[in-house]
Amino acid sequence: MFPEITHTYYCWICGNAVDLQTCKTDEYGMAVHENCYVAKLALSSETNRLSNRPSRSSSHQPFVLPSPEKRISKRMSVPVAIAAIALIASVASLVPLFRERTRLQAEIANLESQLPVPADTARKVHAIELADIQGLSSQAGRRAELLPAVYNLQQQDVAWKVGGTYPKQGFDSPSLVIFILENQSLVPKGTLSRIKAGVQDEQRLLRTLLKTEASPNVGDVVYYATGFSMFYYKDHLGRPFVIGMTPCGILSLDPDFAPIIGYGSVPYPVS
DSSP: OOOOOOOOEEOTTTOOEEOTTTSEEOTTSOEEOHHHHHHHHHHHHHHHHHHTSOOTTTOOSOOOOOOHHHHHHHHHHHHHHHHHHHHHHHHHHHHHHHHHHHHHHHHHHHHHHTSOOOTTGGGGBOOOOHHHHHHHHHHHGGGGTTHHHHHHHHHTTOOBOTTOOBTTTBBOHHHHHHHHHHHTTSSOTTSGGGOOSOHHHHHHHHHHHSEEESSOOTTOEEEETTSOEEEEEEOTTSOEEEEEEETTEEEEEOGGGSOEEEEEEOOOOOO
8 A cells, every 4th residue: 555645735825734625715726715815805906906097197188086986985995905905914924823833733743642552551551559559658668659649640630741840730751750759859859840842852861860770679660662651569469560641641550561671770768
């Protein structure tokens, strides 16, 4: 099969992209915005009227005042021309804004595509209970102290947000990990202010802060090839799971829900 070829069409009047399903087609068969086309017709009509008006210097006929009807018609045509010019000027001034919006939409789509959710994520959900949190607290000590913080944010339905740095705004996967670690003074203060709106860059920053380990201990961070960064724990039955932010919200999942590329050791204080 040949790959699908897409093409963007532009309004030849203002230069902005048009939707072929909703745009207007002019007399030449070209796609234009309806507002642009109306303004173009009004300006063209007024231009033709002014160019066809006879010159007084070339006329040999005596000057005759126009009838009241014609004077009224002329008075009405001037505001129409002014309105048409103003409309075209306003459309032209919006072109940079439309282009900036298109650029931002493309950037957002690119950022969101950096963390594709595996198709079988629903089958990898690992449900946890309060018993798991209580059991870990008694068994793992300080290494379990981050799990209640993540669990509380999950109960608040904190949303996914690329580059987010606080709960009301939301988080992406690495920024949630950095937020939790910084709140517990496990990474330097101000680390959140260093993140950029790109999950791969945030994961690289996180990996410079945590020592790399060959295998994880409870409370450590697991790095995934897709850009996810998740906390590693075990439930009350000893089964491992990871918990962290995904585009579907904060989820607890089986560790193998995506390809793993490494582990980061969290520097918990020695009890």
